[in-house]
Amino acid sequence: xxxxxxxxxxxxxxxxxxxxxxxxxxxxxxxxxxxxxxxxxxxxxxxxxxxxxxxxxxxxxxxxxxxxxxxxxxxxxxxxxxxxxxxxxxxxxxxxxxxxxxxxxxxxxxxxxxxxxxxxxxxxxxxxxxxxxxxxxxxxxxxxxxxxxxxxxxxxxxxxxxxxxxxxxxxxxx
Amino acid sequence: xxxxxxxxxxxxxxxxxxxxxxxxxxxxxxxxxxxxxxxxxxxxxxxxxxxxxxxxxxxxxxxxxxxxxxxxxxxxxxxxxxxxxxxxxxxxxxxxxxxxxxxxxxxxxxxxxxxxxxxxxxxxxxxxxxxxxxxxxxxxxxxxxxxxxxxxxxxxxxxxxxxxxxxxxxxxxxxxxxxxxxxxxxxxxxxxxxxxxxxxxxxxxxxxxxxxxxxxxxxxxxxxxxxxxxxxxxxxxxxxxxxxxxxxxxxxxxxxxxxxxxxxxxxxxxxxxxxxxxxxxxxxxxxxxxxxxxxxxxxxxxxxxxxxxxxxxxxxxxxxxxxxxxxxxxxxxxxxxxxxxxxxxxxxxxxxxxxxxxxxxxxxxxxxxxxxxxxxxxxxxxxxxxxxxxxxxxxxxxxxxxxxxxxxxxxxxxxxxxxxxxxxxxxxxx
Numbered sequence: 019x020x021x022x023x024x025x026x027x028x029x030x031x032x033x034x035x036x037x038x039x040x041x042x043x044x045x046x047x048x049x050x051x052x053x054x055x056x057x058x059x060x061x062x063x064x065x066x067x068x069x070x071x072x073x074x075x076x077x078x079x080x081x082x083x084x085x086x087x088x089x090x091x092x093x094x095x096x097x098x099x100x101x102x103x104x105x106x107x108x109x110x111x112x113x114x115x116x117x118x119x120x121x122x123x124x125x126x127x128x129x130x131x132x133x134x135x136x137x138x139x140x141x142x143x144x145x146x147x148x149x150x151x152x153x154x155x156x157x158x159x160x161x162x163x164x165x166x167x168x169x170x171x172x173x174x175x176x177x178x179x180x181x182x183x184x185x186x187x188x189x190x191x192x
Numbered sequence: 193x194x195x196x197x198x199x200x201x202x203x204x205x206x207x208x209x210x211x212x213x214x215x216x217x218x219x220x221x222x223x224x225x226x227x228x229x230x231x232x233x234x235x236x237x238x239x240x241x242x243x244x245x246x247x248x249x250x251x252x253x254x255x256x257x258x259x260x261x262x263x264x265x266x267x268x269x270x271x272x273x274x275x276x277x278x279x280x281x282x283x284x285x286x287x288x289x290x291x292x293x294x295x296x297x298x299x300x301x302x303x304x305x306x307x308x309x310x311x312x313x314x315x316x317x318x319x320x321x322x323x324x325x326x327x328x329x330x331x332x333x334x335x336x337x338x339x340x341x342x343x344x345x346x347x348x349x350x351x352x353x354x355x356x357x358x359x360x361x362x363x364x365x366x367x368x369x370x371x372x373x374x375x376x377x378x379x380x381x382x383x384x385x386x387x388x389x390x391x392x393x394x395x396x397x398x399x400x401x402x403x404x405x406x407x408x409x410x411x412x413x414x415x416x417x418x419x420x421x422x423x424x425x426x427x428x429x430x431x432x433x434x435x436x437x438x439x440x441x442x443x444x445x446x447x448x449x450x451x452x453x454x455x456x457x458x459x460x461x462x463x464x465x466x467x468x469x470x471x472x473x474x475x476x477x478x479x480x481x482x483x484x485x486x487x488x489x490x491x492x493x494x495x496x497x498x499x500x501x502x503x504x505x506x507x508x509x510x511x512x513x514x515x516x517x518x519x520x521x522x523x524x525x526x527x528x529x530x531x532x533x534x535x536x537x538x539x540x541x542x543x544x545x546x547x548x549x550x551x552x553x554x555x556x557x558x559x560x561x562x563x564x565x566x567x568x569x570x571x572x573x574x575x576x577x578x579x580x581x582x583x584x585x586x587x588x589x590x591x592x593x594x595x596x597x598x599x600x601x602x603x604x605x606x607x608x609x610x611x612x613x614x615x616x617x618x619x620x621x622x
Contacts, residue, residue, distance in 0.1 A: 042586070045587060049582055049585055049586045052231070056230075061512075061513050063233065063234050064232065067516055070512060070518060071513070071517075
């Protein structure tokens with residue numbers, strides 16, 4: 019047991035510590051050094067100047083704005099199975115299914131809307147999707163609008179978003 | 193009263209008011225920007241007027257607009273005597289402002305044999321005025337905290353009040369030691385006393401003559417202005433915002449600005465009493481007046497060099513990184529400021545060239561000396577304000593009982609001891 023005891027040194031008892039002034043001098047030296055260094059070259063400060071400078075650290079796991087993927091023949095991959103809407107914890111996905119006429123599949127969404135004001139960007143919809151039809155790999159992190167309706171993304175907008183990390187089409191097997 | 197006397201009085205009043213009031217936005221900006229740079233951030237640098245950012249100082253004016261336009265909120269219990277609630281921050285603000293008014297920012301200017309004070313309030317009992325008015329500020333804090341009917345506010349103001357009692361004593365005693373040393377209660381005479389040398393080579397500044405007294409004075413003034421590390425009356429981690437919890441909009445801004453005016457005043461008092469006021473070390477006003485041409489030549493050599501380095505620094509820093517999309521407004525600003533600075537340098541050079549050859553222009557020389565001293569005063573003032581800011585972003589806040597302990601157990605006996613030694617030396621020398 020003896021060698022397990024670690025004696026933590028107590029500071030603040032010596033006369034030098036009680037005088038405060040040497041410690042204050044040390045601290046002032048550090049802050050002054052930082053201040054002067056940054057005044058001399060303020061562009062070296064590691065700050066992202068956001069509106070002018072885009073973030074450079076968005077990885078392929080970043081959950082950006084949603085998109086609806088396409089099949090190999092550029093038709094919509096979604097089969098309107100309602101898995102994402104069921105998994106969604108904030109219930110912000112609104113789907114209306116219609117019959118699919120082109121023979122690829124039986125169902126497709128007639129309407130597919132995501133209310134991004136409700137969305138918490140958890141990514142559960144992406145996890146739930148059996149067809150790899152919804153993804154969050156657009157890398158878009160800001161959405162701007164003038165009214166609440168602008169933030170409800172419709173099917174066309176979601177289909178228009180591009181994936182920026184290489185995988186453009188749905189990877190679901192036929 | 194001659195025309196010159198009236199003119200000097202008005203001008204010094206204007207300069208004093210400008211130094212106190214225009215310093216507020218600059219100091220607020222300096223504090224935020226300084227905090228950012230100390231912590232490896234940038235601080236506010238976006239706000240601009242027609243693309244002119246001036247390093248972000250425009251932000252302070254935008255803040256004032258915001259605070260003026262904010263909703264006026266009053267606690268419900270104070271329906272009848274709202275003017276009392278509004279009076280409290282006014283007391284704090286005006287006390288700090290009035291205390292600044294006895295600081296001399298240049299030596300007495302002699303016009304037609306008449307010695308005129310460069311002091312907004314031309315009184316010869318400046319120390320007494322400062323001690324009397326400076327401590328009124330805490331009444332505003334106390335009144336505001338008490339009227340708020342809020343436990344946190346009351347706690348904050350109670351802390352401010354008790355700290356004031358604890359620190360006025362060492363402050364007063366150290367000031368008495370200075371008064372005994374300088375043998376005057378006139379700020380200007382104190383500065384004149386400091387123009388000599390001690391031991392033949394050191395400037396006779398208060399920090400050299402009275403090191404212990406200077407230290408106590410600086411510490412006590414930190415406490416007097418409610419700045420870190422003594423800002424216990426607004427300990428946000430313990431008592432919300434302290435005495436100003438219930439204050440909004442311009443009423444809050446009054447407290448806020450009052451703090452910066454008080455800080456400015458404290459810096460001015462420190463440099464006046466301890467760091468030679470408006471004077472250069474080793475150089476007295478009469479030296480400046482008699483050998484003005486030498487100083488003019490020195491300034492003419494030094495000023496372009498300084499301006500050159502400032503422009504170089506601005507060119508280096510007033511631009512965005514290459515990766516950033518820019519509309520070129522910063523480059524434009526840097527260009528305009530460069531021309532302005534070069535123009536001002538040329539103007540000053542021409543004036544100094546004229547003065548250095550026209551040796552018989554006594555009035556012009558004394559005005560130039562006064563201007564030079566004002567510049568030195570402002571530079572020293574800014575250095576000390578920066579010191580205040582740096583201390584705030586270096587030291588953590590003292591615990592309340594530690595503050596009281598430091599004041600009563602260390603500073604009070606030390607200042608008494610200092611006064612005792614000073615009295616012995618003064619009497620012994622006399």
